[in-house]
Amino acid sequence: MTWEGRLPFLGSLFMFLCMLSSLCDSHPHSAWPLSSRAVAGAASNDTARKVAYIAAEVAGYADVVKQIIDLAVFGAAQNRSYRRLADFTDTIGNRVSGSHNLDMAIKYMYNAMTQDGLDVHLEPVKIPHWVRGEESAEMIVPRVKNLAILGLGSSVGTPPEGIKAEVLVVQSFKELKRRASDAVGKIVVFNQPFVSYSETVAYRAYGASEAAKVGAVATLIRSVTPFSINSPHTGWQDYQDGVRRIPTACITVEDAELMWRLGQRGQKIVVRLTMGAKTLPDADSFNTVAEITGWQHPEQVVLLSGHLDSWDVGQGAMDDGGGAMISWEALSLIKDLGLRPRRTLRTVLWTAEEQGGVGAQQYYNLHKVNLSNFDLVMESDLGTFTPEALQFTGSDVARQVMEEVVKLLAPINTTKLETHGEGTDISPWMQAGVPGASLHVADSRYFWFHHSEGDTMTVQDPRDMNLCSALWAVVAYVVADLQDMLHR
Numbered sequence: 001m002t003w004e005g006r007l008p009f010l011g012s013l014f015m016f017l018c019m020l021s022s023l024c025d026s027h028p029h030s031a032w033p034l035s036s037r038a039v040a041g042a043a044s045n046d047t048a049r050k051v052a053y054i055a056a057e058v059a060g061y062a063d064v065v066k067q068i069i070d071l072a073v074f075g076a077a078q079n080r081s082y083r084r085l086a087d088f089t090d091t092i093g094n095r096v097s098g099s100h101n102l103d104m105a106i107k108y109m110y111n112a113m114t115q116d117g118l119d120v121h122l123e124p125v126k127i128p129h130w131v132r133g134e135e136s137a138e139m140i141v142p143r144v145k146n147l148a149i150l151g152l153g154s155s156v157g158t159p160p161e162g163i164k165a166e167v168l169v170v171q172s173f174k175e176l177k178r179r180a181s182d183a184v185g186k187i188v189v190f191n192q193p194f195v196s197y198s199e200t201v202a203y204r205a206y207g208a209s210e211a212a213k214v215g216a217v218a219t220l221i222r223s224v225t226p227f228s229i230n231s232p233h234t235g236w237q238d239y240q241d242g243v244r245r246i247p248t249a250c251i252t253v254e255d256a257e258l259m260w261r262l263g264q265r266g267q268k269i270v271v272r273l274t275m276g277a278k279t280l281p282d283a284d285s286f287n288t289v290a291e292i293t294g295w296q297h298p299e300q301v302v303l304l305s306g307h308l309d310s311w312d313v314g315q316g317a318m319d320d321g322g323g324a325m326i327s328w329e330a331l332s333l334i335k336d337l338g339l340r341p342r343r344t345l346r347t348v349l350w351t352a353e354e355q356g357g358v359g360a361q362q363y364y365n366l367h368k369v370n371l372s373n374f375d376l377v378m379e380s381d382l383g384t385f386t387p388e389a390l391q392f393t394g395s396d397v398a399r400q401v402m403e404e405v406v407k408l409l410a411p412i413n414t415t416k417l418e419t420h421g422e423g424t425d426i427s428p429w430m431q432a433g434v435p436g437a438s439l440h441v442a443d444s445r446y447f448w449f450h451h452s453e454g455d456t457m458t459v460q461d462p463r464d465m466n467l468c469s470a471l472w473a474v475v476a477y478v479v480a481d482l483q484d485m486l487h488r
Helices: 003-024 029-057 061-074 080-092 100-115 172-178 197-213 253-264 317-336 358-373 396-407 427-431 462-480
Strands: 119-131 135-141 145-147 150-151 163-170 187-190 218-222 247-252 270-276 278-292 297-307 343-350 374-379 387-393 418-421 436-441
Touching: 003 462, 029 396, 061 317, 061 462, 080 100, 080 317, 080 462, 100 119, 100 247, 100 278, 100 317, 100 343, 119 358, 135 150, 135 247, 145 253, 163 218, 163 253, 163 387, 172 197, 172 358, 187 253, 197 218, 197 247, 218 253, 218 270, 278 317, 297 317, 297 358, 297 462, 317 343, 317 462, 343 358, 343 462, 358 374, 374 427, 374 462, 387 396, 387 462, 396 418, 396 462, 427 436
Parallel strands: 163 187, 187 218, 218 247, 297 343, 297 374, 374 436, 387 418
Antiparallel strands: 119 278, 135 145, 135 270, 150 247, 163 270, 278 343, 387 436
């Protein structure tokens, strides 16, 4: 029986004893307040014993945790996740949803993890298939200048001859609304300042529809990044139902600011935009799954994950090749040490995350019938730079357990547990009440390279990946091997 199971029993026992006491006492009315205090005190003592028990149980993993960390950071597995990532990305390249490259990536990882001695299988899904096609943009008034662009995912294309139109530059949706009459027939350029990714990305996601509502013929969005060397960044965008679909692409910070300055001077700006983008029928694909089966509760699962797809630029090394590789590496470390936890460790390499977690949602729909058997879901999708903390979403009781688990990471100085585990692919599980965890790294440079040609192996560091792999393996193994599942 778990500690949670004992609580109702202990409470009933104390109430029964209190009732006996009141029957024997000559002042029965005074007995009930005393018995209430007794029950409260007993519950408090039981909670304290429970916390102490959890702390002692988790602390008992110190020796095995040291073995995992030593193997990952100093031993035979040192730099292995980095080498695996380099070989994978150098061989396959970028891997956009629906592409031949993504198909090759899935086959590559299936074979590699099978050769690693893991139990691997593929689970079929349907995913979006958007293709960029040829694209270009040129400012032709007040002077001729090529504009570096990247069309946004799900964008429609222009007519074959392109769109030639005057430009209206705005810095916010509010300004666009105020100048709605000026936007008719124009290409709207959004030169929104970068505040944070979560806030500023709204312009990439919804800029096209908001501009179409006021009569614009296309949009060019300032790339969502705090730093640029004339580098456009792509990403998914969402057309609103019932709103005319117009072509949309991202431009560089430099070009957005250039056109803003020209506009502020009252100069007329004309741009010719050509985009061959189109959406094809949904494609067949797979989530790639590898496991170490639990010895006592094989039906119960601790899930680690990263996504295998990327955008069609760069190498997809940072987003999210690194997350995929440490989720494989965690299983390799545990296997190499001859460890086998009570519960199953399952690594899932998602497909079509960049299109809104498409593969992950279908995985959830298929497996939610076994929701109660999912102990913890983990996702790494914000880079594999120096780890700083583990982010966690779960009950207060589960948080107490996780606080003890991260204490085991003292040898790599990552003992901080933060709130709000996050990740597009694990969000359905967390919304359903399953505890979730994500990796918090030193990510100040993440959005410099995000969804751009700059996302290559050059931004990765082998030692950082060693540390991320160690953290990922320790958390997954310890939680999977504890006597009890995490409390919901």
